[in-house]
Amino acid sequence: MVKDLRTFIADMEKNIPGDIKYVNTCMDPKFEISAIAEELMEQGQTPMIIFNHVKNNKGVDSGFKVAINTFASRQKCTVALGLPPEQWKMETSLRFAQLSAHRIKPVIISKEEAPVKEVVITGDDVDLYDLPILTHHEMDGHPFLVDAVIAADPDTGCYNSSHHRQMVRNKNELGLYSSPRHLWNYWQRAKAQGKPLPVAHVVGHHPGFYLGTEALVDMEDDEYEVIGGVLNEPLRLVPSETYGDKLLVPADAELVIEGEMLPDQMDAEGPFGEFTGYYGPQRWAPIVKVKAITHRKSPIYLNIMPGRLDHAIIGGIPKEGGLFDLIKLAVPTAKAIHLPVSGCCRFSAYISIDKMAEGEGMVAAITPFPYHDELKLVVVTDGDIDPFNENDVWWAVNTRAQADENVQIIRNIRGGTLDPSAVINGVGAKLIIDATKPMDRPFAEKINVPKEVRARIKAKDLDWA
Structure with missing residues (x-):
């Protein structure tokens, strides 16, 4: 049919x-x-x-x-x-x-x-x-x-x-x-x-x-x-x-x-x-x-x-697919990218990578800009963070990044013509937050419940009152 x-x-x-x-x-x-x-x-x-x-x-x-x-x-x-x-x-x-x-x-x-x-x-x-x-x-x-x-x-x-x-x-x-x-x-x-x-x-x-x-x-x-x-x-x-x-x-x-x-x-x-x-x-x-x-x-x-x-999602999914392929070329351990509908879908992206070397977070972050000029904010996280869960993304920003070390601004770059905050039509700035854990020093471990217990105990199997 x-x-x-x-x-x-x-x-x-x-x-x-x-x-x-x-x-x-x-x-x-x-x-x-x-x-x-x-x-x-x-x-x-x-x-x-x-x-x-x-x-x-x-x-x-x-x-x-x-x-x-x-x-x-x-x-x-x-x-x-x-x-x-x-x-x-x-x-x-x-x-x-x-x-x-x-x-x-x-x-x-x-x-x-x-x-x-x-x-x-x-x-x-x-x-x-x-x-x-x-x-x-x-x-x-x-x-x-x-x-x-x-x-x-x-x-x-x-x-x-x-x-x-x-x-x-x-x-x-x-x-x-x-x-x-x-x-x-x-x-x-x-x-x-x-x-x-x-x-x-x-x-x-x-x-x-x-x-x-x-x-x-x-x-x-x-x-x-x-x-x-x-x-x-x-x-x-x-x-x-x-x-x-x-x-x-x-x-x-x-x-x-x-x-x-x-x-x-x-x-x-x-x-x-x-x-x-x-x-x-x-x-x-x-x-x-x-x-x-x-x-x-x-x-x-x-x-x-x-x-x-309706307007946000139709543009988000195709761009996620195309940008992910480009990011994978630059950072092969990239895991996912999400353009969230919050905060104006086309302007933000969350990227997760399994970082193998310092600097890969920045490489992943800058890769989308030439192909998606409306993008203004990119947050890069480690692979244990789900970019489709905004609570996890911003938890990583608040616990793994410092504003004076992990935030970068790219100025005077082509942007979206419909960005109402742009002083010059079609020209703006990009904000990058690298919320990946540093590799040159020990870092705190994320809390978790033992995997074998999670596998064994399921809510659906309980006798709920």
Whole structure:
């Protein structure tokens, strides 16, 4: 069976039935769905929620369902990668690294076979306000699309898939904010030739599609092949309505919005509530002219909730897998890396190593920075510390590190463009805490209960009163 959002929902019902909920109340896409997500998150609940009836931005039932919190727990991502939910720690990150490294070429199918072509809207009939595009936060300037944008390299034809916010400007125009990475580079090269860059916004697919979108890969890599690896099957593609074979789009998506980034038109975009938990300010951004909308019958609109666990975890797991492979090259005894959701997921990393020589903690700490520029804080611990247990990590910091010896600051280095504390846009500082035990002197032993007793005495075997 071909993997898509619907097969994932079936997998959720089978593997984590308590982590998926359905709502029949008709919801307004402006703030109401965000309000429910925020209320439940404050109660410690982050189930995948499918709203069965959602209005469009004209105030009438859109005919779409809306799914949120698809990535709001590591267990859901674990199931998406084909593992049992209890293997949600480093096993999930390593599984992603393994799958994304095994590239699988996509296959092209006909429009008649493609579910995303069940409904085709082109020309003057295109109207973004017919869709249940969410307005998430009070100061968001407009409704925003927040899923994956795909484009083909103007020179090589290799595909990039990356997450970008797109502000609805009117019925057939979007404002697309892009950091200076792959898509931005594509647009710059198309712009230099005076040509628009064809793009498509993919709303609703198997979570493996979106996790694959976050893989740390070179610009020369075809990300459709990377996504195929993550799905562990060829990604099915179909010619777009507007550009044909020049822009192939995912055939099994729920909704695809086709358009082009104009080479000579830019305007203000934003503000927008970002993953940092702050509003990203208005920015000058290229305009996307929307040419076509295609979708399934009875479609499911998948929305990644910005500034919440949904937004944090989807970027964390793929980066953990990619960065761990890089760290292992530098420090072969590296055991694990975790990008915690606390304190803004993309800005912190905890790394554990079995240190063999002094200085290895610093080597492990500096390795991720060139590949993950948003990273600001790295804590390195010994291998007896679980980086997925923050209490253990900070216990190690407080008991194994001294501020004047084990804390380092790297200044004036490339950072994240959405870091609200940066004085210079995209430039900042990195903080490293080496909380590994020193090797040149005896050090206190960690308390423990004898292993043979732990193996023999189990709580489940006791006669509880």
